[in-house]
Amino acid sequence: MINVKVARYLPEQSAAPFVQEFKVPYDASTSVLDALNYIKEELDPSLSFRWSCRMAICGSCGVMANGIPKLGCKVFLRDYEQGLLLEPLAHLPVERDLIVDMDAFLKHLEAVKPYLINNETTAVKSATTHQQTPAQLGKYKQFANCINCGLCYSACPQFGLNPEFLGPAAITLAHRYNLDSRDQGKAARMPLLNTAEGPWACTFVGFCSDVCPQQVDPAAAVNQSKVESAKDMLIQLFKGKL
């Protein structure tokens, strides 16, 4: 048995959040998500949390495990024999128990135009559409592995200080499309990346890359975006447009 403490917030019952303790049986393969499901099924059906795939693909089950953002399905009770405190993801408004409001995060993702932008007529004209060499794919592939779980936003102290900061995942996504040989939308994305709320709000703490369950390395993307923004400034300066 392991003592699992869960931060509860039930707005219809009490205005203040509280911590509830549960005893959960475990073996070597019991994940934190399994523990939450055990609590809901066997101990307290009022517990709310998000989950879906159980295999670190859907990105739904992000929680703070002893203060570190983790995917519940990817961490195991065997690693928390000293005790475990589960809390909702940091830096996002809590709706209920372990459920946070992801709206700010999703708005930031949307704002960077995360889709291929290109001149349709050229694409239509082209007989072989959207072909890419392995080298062209290699440029952005790592940054394309994001599952939008939001762990990097909970890890980022800058997002915690300033929720206007675009944040690690959104900047990584913008960078991913900017690096894609099939995309021509860089000019449309740069104005947002050139603002103080773009990569420039990052102080290279690097915790986003530590917690990323897909090894996307958002800190690298953010800092490469700083280089792109600096280059953009220089180019506009030489063009006399600054």
Next chain:
Amino acid sequence: MKPETELKRSAEPIWWALFSAGGVCFAVFIPAAIVFLAMLLPLGVVELTYTQAQSWYFSIWGLMFTGAVVVLPLFHAGHRFRHGLHDLKVQQHTLVKVLCYGFASALSLLCLGLWCIGYFN
């Protein structure tokens, strides 16, 4: 999120470029300067007379030395202080900016001024 027409370009690339250049200097030239000035010279491994030092420093090499060992590292340190204070939740961003880069600029100007006086005499 602000509408796209209201997006304002940040001046940060300028400070970041100085910070980056200063970082390279910190890593490459400062250790060399410390080894030479603070270790080899006092230990008597190398010898440098006052006249030698003066004629070398007040040449174009001295200007490059000032840039690489004083000016750029000062802006690097200023940038670090500024962002460090931001991380410590100091809210007076403009004041911190003026103090950090002001201090770096003032010391840089002092050094460059001294070099100019020596070079043009």
